[in-house]
Amino acid sequence: MEPTTWYLIRHGETAWNRELRIQGATDVPLNDIGRAQAAALLHRLGSVAWDSVYASDLARAVETAQIATRRAESSIHRCPELRELSYGRWEGLTSAEAQALDPTDYQNRFDGRREDFAAPGGETSGQLLKRVRRFHDAARLRHTSGQRILVCGHGGSLRALLVCLLNLPATSLWSFDLSNASLSIVKAWPQAAVLECWNDISHLSELGSPR
Numbered sequence: 001m002e003p004t005t006w007y008l009i010r011h012g013e014t015a016w017n018r019e020l021r022i023q024g025a026t027d028v029p030l031n032d033i034g035r036a037q038a039a040a041l042l043h044r045l046g047s048v049a050w051d052s053v054y055a056s057d058l059a060r061a062v063e064t065a066q067i068a069t070r071r072a073e074s075s076i077h078r079c080p081e082l083r084e085l086s087y088g089r090w091e092g093l094t095s096a097e098a099q100a101l102d103p104t105d106y107q108n109r110f111d112g113r114r115e116d117f118a119a120p121g122g123e124t125s126g127q128l129l130k131r132v133r134r135f136h137d138a139a140r141l142r143h144t145s146g147q148r149i150l151v152c153g154h155g156g157s158l159r160a161l162l163v164c165l166l167n168l169p170a171t172s173l174w175s176f177d178l179s180n181a182s183l184s185i186v187k188a189w190p191q192a193a194v195l196e197c198w199n200d201i202s203h204l205s206e207l208g209s210p211r
Contacts, residue, residue, distance in 0.1 A: 037181035088121030
């Protein structure tokens with residue numbers, strides 16, 4: 001049996017990425033650099049025949065998926081389960097501003113093993129993992145041997161998807177770096193999966209370092 005190949009791409013750059021602002025579930029669009037990054041993904045992946053394309057329903061993910069696959073928006077499955085972790089009242093702030101506003105909570109943010117932690121008014125990593133797992137479980141059943149699927153999401157939701165695909169402990173959720181417009185590939189069989197590459201940004205070499 002041939003594996004299903006999962007191509008995971010993080011959305012391209014936005015103005016808030018450039019300004020180092022916390023985005024979370026706020027619907028911030030791509031900037032011009034982000035669109036160029038998505039075009040570089042198209043150059044990298046243009047020969048792949050996609051069986052399905054999924055994206056978070058936030059505009060930056062949908063547009064990245066559109067450009068990277070040259071598909072109409074109507075042919076992309078928009079999935080709220082793939083949204084970024086909500087950071088509540090920190091969204092729109094820089095890290096320094098969030099730390100000044102809620103110093104104790106901000107420090108707790110970096111304890112990656114705490115599934116119950118949330119920014120004020122935000123979402124816990126346990127909630128993130130639970131909703132991404134719903135997407136994973138349904139898609140894993142839907143896609144059969146030899147299919148190629150693309151999933152465009154966010155730093156948090158794609159980390160959660162990797163945890164699901166590889167059956168990793170929930171505590172490993174924040175143990176992986178993920179850059180804008182990066183490519184990661186997982187080959188999955190019914191009872192196993194293998195990480196083929198992670199956070200590959202070689203296609204962005206002419207555009208400078210991503211955020």
